[in-house]
Amino acid sequence: MKISQLHHIAIICSNYEASKKFYTEVLGFTVVNEVYRKARQSYKLDLSLNGQYLIELFSFPDPPARPTTPEATGLRHIAFGVDDISAWVTFLQSRNITVEPIRIDEYTQKKFTFFRDPDQLPIELYEL
Incomplete structure (x- = not known):
């Protein structure tokens, strides 16, 4: 299977x-x-x-709110791969979306960041 x-x-x-x-x-x-x-x-x-x-x-x-972020049981976040994370951060900020500072994955050395959808669901951008 x-x-x-x-x-x-x-x-x-x-x-x-x-x-x-x-x-x-x-x-x-x-x-x-x-x-x-x-x-x-x-x-x-x-x-x-x-x-x-x-x-x-x-x-x-009237759906119930998410209990806590991001360590509630269940889906933690969704992640999308992008080619240019800095361009995405600039684009999201131009749409008045708060984006966390870009970080470096300690294992892959790739750049990533988080922002939230309208219901505060964490979304990750991960530079490919």
Whole structure:
């Protein structure tokens, strides 16, 4: 038995329009499919990056807040590989997004940094 690939990451947001805008307009994801599920009062937005389906963005009425960051049990953060981390930091800051200082991974010597989505989910950028 073997897993073929990562299929998707599911994210529940508190403000659907703000998160949709963030993941599409800031991070550059493409909308694959968007549905409103009336019975659940929930949107489901399928997003791809460079043609690969990666994120399911959900909205639900009054979802509970994340307990702590980042060491709560469960998903710690999501990470995206980028070619030029400094350019990304400049871009995010131009969109009024707070970005942590760039650090160096002590094992790989690669640059990385963190910022947060509209619901404070930690997102890492890792320079390839």
